[in-house]
Amino acid sequence: MPVDLPRELWDASIAVDRAYAPLRARTVSLSPARVRLALRTPEPTSRALRVTRITARFTEIALAAAVTAFAFIGSTSVEPRSSIVEETSTGTTTHTIAAFDDQNFFRWIRIGRYAAPADLVDASVSLVSGADDIAPVTNERAGLAR
């Protein structure tokens, strides 16, 4: 007789007991070899650890992309300094070497270099198609003036 169970709960208790009766007799045919096989595979990592790893990976990629973009944009938007410095006070022209930082910094990733100024040819003139059919342009060497 159930000593700890109130009498009004006996019926529910018996019903649950009977409901689980078929399952109580159930067995499974498994071999310990399955466990040994499972032990050979690496232990699955927890979800939190996986999320942390993925977040770290994304952060790493984003940082690399940001540094690359910064370097690329920086290299294309800064005009290189000329090495010829006019010293107006003395009236002489001296050739100076730019500082190491100005000269070499990020030079290896300067993908988009500044094009050299077109001092000799005016592109607007020379690229006109059918130039032979029209009159010679008078300001052909206007580029020199710039």
Next chain:
Amino acid sequence: MATPKAAKKAAVEDARSDRELVYAARDGDMLAFDALFYRYKDGIFRLGFAITKDPSAAEEIVVDTFARAHRALARLEPEGSLRPWLYRVAVNLSYNRRPRKNVILSALEDATEEVVESGERSPSNLAELAELRRVVLAAVDTLGPKHRTVVVLHYLNGLNLAEIALVVDCPVGTVKSRLHYALQRLRAHLAAHPELGFEPRAILSATRGRTPVPVIEPVRSEE
């Protein structure tokens, strides 16, 4: 070298205590680990099956539980039985798996087993029993995880209150309280199905005059 059948027989019949088996397995005795496996695999399977309602998931839970036990051999110090530790791991693994929705343990399968077991019952009687079983198990599924675990461990795995307390890691009084609450909820749920004739007298008559089996054993003092 022993054949697989002989090795299994030796593992099944190993009479050493859990503690001795754990220490032996720690020293590399695979037969000792196999003995632990054969000793508890069925109980863990039933536990996983009752919670997940998926036999293949329950098998995986058995394998995962023992894989964890093997990895934890170095720090396992079972004072008595290893069962509470194994069941605790199995319960956690079972609840970590998303159970199938709206799947109840097959009442038809149970009814078939019942036919095989006792031929004197009429088909209508068996059908009623199967329906009652289906409703009861559905009612158990409506319980929260804490209460369901206590019910499953007690009625399916046959653990007493003290053993359940070790598994769920809470005082015996809490286990008792959860069991009472669960039974009250189940009773209310079953009372909402008058077509099943769920009344105390009906259930007691189903036992054919036998004294109901004590479902809550008095807590044994552990010595």
